[in-house]
Amino acid sequence: MSEAPDTPVLRARGLRKEYGKGEGLIRAVDGVDLDVVAGETVAIMGPSGCGKSTLLHLFGGLDRPSGGELLLNDRRIDNLSEKALARMRRTDVSYVFQSFHLMDELTAVENVELPALLAGRSPRAARRRAEQLLDQLGLAGRARFLPSALSGGQRQRVAVARALSNEPLVVLADEPTGNLDSAATLDVLRLFEELHEYGQTLVIVTHDARIAATADRMFSMRDGALVDETRLTGGTTGKLGALVGLED
Amino acid sequence: MGRILLVLRLALRDLRRRRTEAALLLIAILAATMTLTLGLVVRDAASDPYESTRAATKGPDVVAGTGGFADLADLEKLATASGVTEHSGPYPVIAGKIEASGRMSDVQVEGRDTAIASVDQPELTQGSWVSDGGVVIEAAFASSLDVSVTDSVMLGGRSFKVVGLAVTAAMPPYPGTSCIVSVGCVHGAIPTDLNLPPGFLHNPGLVWLTQADVRSLAPAQGSMSYVINLKLADPDEAEAFVDANSGDHGGTMMPMQTWQSILADATELARDSQILLLIGAWLLGLLAVASLSVLVGGRMADQTRRVGLLKAVGGTPGLVAAVLLAEYLLVAVVAAAAGLAIGALTAPLLTESSAGLVGSAGTPSLTWSKVALVTAVALGVAVVATAVPAVRGARFSTISALADAARPPRRTGWLVALSTRLPVPLLLALRVAARRPRRVVLGVVSIAVTVGGIYVLLVLNTFLSEQSGLRAYSEAQVTVLRHVLLVWTVILLSLAAVNAIVVTWATVLDNRHASALARALGATPLEVSAAMAAAQVLPALLGAVLGVFPGGYLLFAAIITITDGDSNKATLPGPWQLITLILATVLAVATLTAVPAHLGGRRPVTEAL
Numbered sequence: 001m002s003e004a005p006d007t008p009v010l011r012a013r014g015l016r017k018e019y020g021k022g023e024g025l026i027r028a029v030d031g032v033d034l035d036v037v038a039g040e041t042v043a044i045m046g047p048s049g050c051g052k053s054t055l056l057h058l059f060g061g062l063d064r065p066s067g068g069e070l071l072l073n074d075r076r077i078d079n080l081s082e083k084a085l086a087r088m089r090r091t092d093v094s095y096v097f098q099s100f101h102l103m104d105e106l107t108a109v110e111n112v113e114l115p116a117l118l119a120g121r122s123p124r125a126a127r128r129r130a131e132q133l134l135d136q137l138g139l140a141g142r143a144r145f146l147p148s149a150l151s152g153g154q155r156q157r158v159a160v161a162r163a164l165s166n167e168p169l170v171v172l173a174d175e176p177t178g179n180l181d182s183a184a185t186l187d188v189l190r191l192f193e194e195l196h197e198y199g200q201t202l203v204i205v206t207h208d209a210r211i212a213a214t215a216d217r218m219f220s221m222r223d224g225a226l227v228d229e230t231r232l233t234g235g236t237t238g239k240l241g242a243l244v245g246l247e248d
Numbered sequence: 249m250g251r252i253l254l255v256l257r258l259a260l261r262d263l264r265r266r267r268t269e270a271a272l273l274l275i276a277i278l279a280a281t282m283t284l285t286l287g288l289v290v291r292d293a294a295s296d297p298y299e300s301t302r303a304a305t306k307g308p309d310v311v312a313g314t315g316g317f318a319d320l321a322d323l324e325k326l327a328t329a330s331g332v333t334e335h336s337g338p339y340p341v342i343a344g345k346i347e348a349s350g351r352m353s354d355v356q357v358e359g360r361d362t363a364i365a366s367v368d369q370p371e372l373t374q375g376s377w378v379s380d381g382g383v384v385i386e387a388a389f390a391s392s393l394d395v396s397v398t399d400s401v402m403l404g405g406r407s408f409k410v411v412g413l414a415v416t417a418a419m420p421p422y423p424g425t426s427c428i429v430s431v432g433c434v435h436g437a438i439p440t441d442l443n444l445p446p447g448f449l450h451n452p453g454l455v456w457l458t459q460a461d462v463r464s465l466a467p468a469q470g471s472m473s474y475v476i477n478l479k480l481a482d483p484d485e486a487e488a489f490v491d492a493n494s495g496d497h498g499g500t501m502m503p504m505q506t507w508q509s510i511l512a513d514a515t516e517l518a519r520d521s522q523i524l525l526l527i528g529a530w531l532l533g534l535l536a537v538a539s540l541s542v543l544v545g546g547r548m549a550d551q552t553r554r555v556g557l558l559k560a561v562g563g564t565p566g567l568v569a570a571v572l573l574a575e576y577l578l579v580a581v582v583a584a585a586a587g588l589a590i591g592a593l594t595a596p597l598l599t600e601s602s603a604g605l606v607g608s609a610g611t612p613s614l615t616w617s618k619v620a621l622v623t624a625v626a627l628g629v630a631v632v633a634t635a636v637p638a639v640r641g642a643r644f645s646t647i648s649a650l651a652d653a654a655r656p657p658r659r660t661g662w663l664v665a666l667s668t669r670l671p672v673p674l675l676l677a678l679r680v681a682a683r684r685p686r687r688v689v690l691g692v693v694s695i696a697v698t699v700g701g702i703y704v705l706l707v708l709n710t711f712l713s714e715q716s717g718l719r720a721y722s723e724a725q726v727t728v729l730r731h732v733l734l735v736w737t738v739i740l741l742s743l744a745a746v747n748a749i750v751v752t753w754a755t756v757l758d759n760r761h762a763s764a765l766a767r768a769l770g771a772t773p774l775e776v777s778a779a780m781a782a783a784q785v786l787p788a789l790l791g792a793v794l795g796v797f798p799g800g801y802l803l804f805a806a807i808i809t810i811t812d813g814d815s816n817k818a819t820l821p822g823p824w825q826l827i828t829l830i831l832a833t834v835l836a837v838a839t840l841t842a843v844p845a846h847l848g849g850r851r852p853v854t855e856a857l
Binding site: 054057060062063082083086087089090091094095097101103104105106110113114115117118119120123126127146162166 | 657658659660664668669672675679682683761762765766767768769770771772773774775852853854857
């Protein structure tokens with residue numbers, strides 16, 4: 001968040017991910033070039049199976065590219081070891097998943113503090129940060145609730161709070177509203193707006209045009225390649241709910 | 249009928265689809281049923297040599313002696329008592345000492361006719377029958393003294409030539425020899441501070457001389473005892489005969505022994521083996537339940553979709569439960585059959601055909617009651633282990649099952665709170681354990697049972713080492729009991745190893761999502777692998793400690809109670825041995841779980857998420 005404007009935090013050059021061989025070769029990601037600057041919200045749209053989630057997994061080091069270069073803050077990450085990638089995910093990159101992926105047996109606050117504990121923060125500091133985040137996201141009263149006692153929107157807010165636990169450079173969101181109803185979608189949308197205003201860099205994969213419309217830039221993806229880029233001036237600076245037709 | 253066929257077909261198909269798991273289930277139940285069968289039949293196998301000896305020597309149904317009190321005339325009256333068809337004796341018996349091959353031992357010397365007796369004519373294994381100046385030595389005793397035919401031995405200060413070695417069914421082979429002398433005998437180890445009465449015999453053997461030689465060796469007529477061997481019209485009535493005739497003989501009871509009690513004494517070693525094997529069988533049964541519970545529980549978590557499909561096409565909860573139970577009951581039936589066959593066939597290998605008996609241990613025939621017991625135990629193990637998951641599966645919501653929803657993990661708040669203060673691998677490990685407390689309990693029980701068993705094995709091994717020097721057991725008997733302990737150890741450790749691997753793999757599978765998520769949040773593969781291993785090692789440490797105390801102590805106390813033994817004779821493992829045992833257990837579990845934990849820690853994150 002301290003990066004200067006237009007400085008690419010995330011840079012992909014000729015990024016490829018292939019599965020299989022010969023006739024069975026599948027190019028899930030096919031030569032993607034992309035720069036994401038600090039504080040920017042980028043949306044990637046496309047039909048199911050076009051490679052959006054795979055691309056996001058590559059950005060976060062959850063999967064390894066078959067070719068190309070990937071840089072995070074000018075540092076190559078495509079050739080890092082598993083251990084180094086894990087350390088990178090602790091501090092530099094975090095995920096928000098479509099199906100939340102909260103630990104069912106942990107309360108909201110315990111879920112949120114988990115990345116901080118994995119990063120070696122003291123239990124007290126981790127808890128303080130988690131409570132602060134939940135408070136900011138309007139979940140202070142739900143901090144001791146298990147995920148099963150939370151609504152879909154609340155669960156996704158907990159997941160977002162968890163993603164912010166270690167103040168990452170980039171938050172990668174994979175269909176963050178895919179499992180939510182309209183009200184909860186609006187809830188999450190507002191949250192992303194706040195994050196954007198706060199200067200958080202966001203990469204959102206979605207097939208929902210309304211969500212994509214809230215980004216600074218929107219990319220269309222087909223057959224593993226980014227085929228179209230749209231700059232959205234309305235972006236996240238206005239009233240998102242009204243913009244995307246989710247509220248009056 | 250169609251319903252039963254459907255259940256069987258579905259059960260068989262699923263077993264064929266999961267052959268490795270079916271094989272592991274089979275091994276777990278087989279180990280328990282085989283050991284139980286061994287325990288049940290080993291004594292039957294050991295009975296064969298005595299039966300052969302009894303037939304070959306025209307063994308008596310009752311042996312009566314004057315001991316120190318009864319009158320020779322009373323003994324002679326027994327020859328004409330009701331139910332007696334044949335007899336030999338009374339024969340004179342004296343107590344003495346024998347010196348052979350530089351060794352000295354107490355001995356009972358029985359005077360016999362040179363002619364063949366109609367009852368209890370010892371069967372020669374070497375040489376010829378008694379003659380003046382020639383001694384025949386009971387074969388197991390001769391083996392202990394390391395003497396053979398043509399050697400010379402000293403009896404009562406006189407030299408006798410060994411003319412033969414023979415076996416008898418009138419008393420158990422050395423060192424279990426019955427006491428037929430008036431001075432009295434004691435068997436087994438004697439505490440150093442215990443002073444025996446003068447003339448008392450310690451672990452005496454048996455030799456035969458001519459009656460003339462015995463009388464010439466007797467220091468006084470009063471020190472002579474007599475024995476008579478009786479054949480009854482109905483050997484099964486031996487006990488009743490003893491009850492009717494051992495009564496009042498001038499205010500004393502006449503010492504009598506039935507052939508059944510001699511058989512029991514002759515197979516005492518097998519009885520000890522039997523006790524060890526039966527205790528081992530119950531321990532293995534417990535381990536099998538633990539193995540199966542984890543296997544079935546893990547499998548059920550994997551089978552929710554199948555349960556959903558069965559219900560969606562019209563399967564009732566009862567049908568679903570029946571299919572799941574049928575799978576494991578089929579495995580249990582196969583395991584019971586295999587366990588019965590292997591146990592019966594290997595039983596002779598765990599018995600010693602004493603040098604004091606003829607013939608070798610035979611393959612025991614299985615009675616219906618034993619078959620029923622072993623099968624019931626196998627089915628019981630399967631039902632106990634599968635009933636809860638089967639019922640749970642049957643009651644699972646069809647929609648949830650079709651969605652392949654995993655069984656929600658448990659929350660153990662205090663463990664979660666405690667884990668925040670620990671390094672990442674231990675933090676994750678504690679949370680893994682907290683998710684499935686029942687599996688942790690099974691893991692702890694499994695290790696505790698194993699370590700408890702090993703504790704007892706250590707005690708028994710030390711006991712046997714000490715006993716071989718004290719001659720309560722012969723070397724050959726010690727070897728046999730060591731074989732039994734070895735079988736115990738191998739099966740126990742094998743099953744425990746299978747358990748450790750199965751529990752780890754079930755944990756890895758159950759935690760694949762949580763592990764992938766932890767990695768997505770920044771945990772390294774090594775930390776996740778270490779957590780999976782630590783999640784097994786921590787319960788193993790607790791199980792090992794509990795296995796030593798109270799597990800081992802209680803198990804040993806149970807054995808002492810069952811065998812009516814004296815725990816003071818046993819040397820318990822020292823503190824350093826116990827610490828080594830605990831550390832070795834933890835190390836073994838860590839080694840066994842390393843591979844599955846490593847594999848689990850390296851699974852691609854994106855697949856699981």
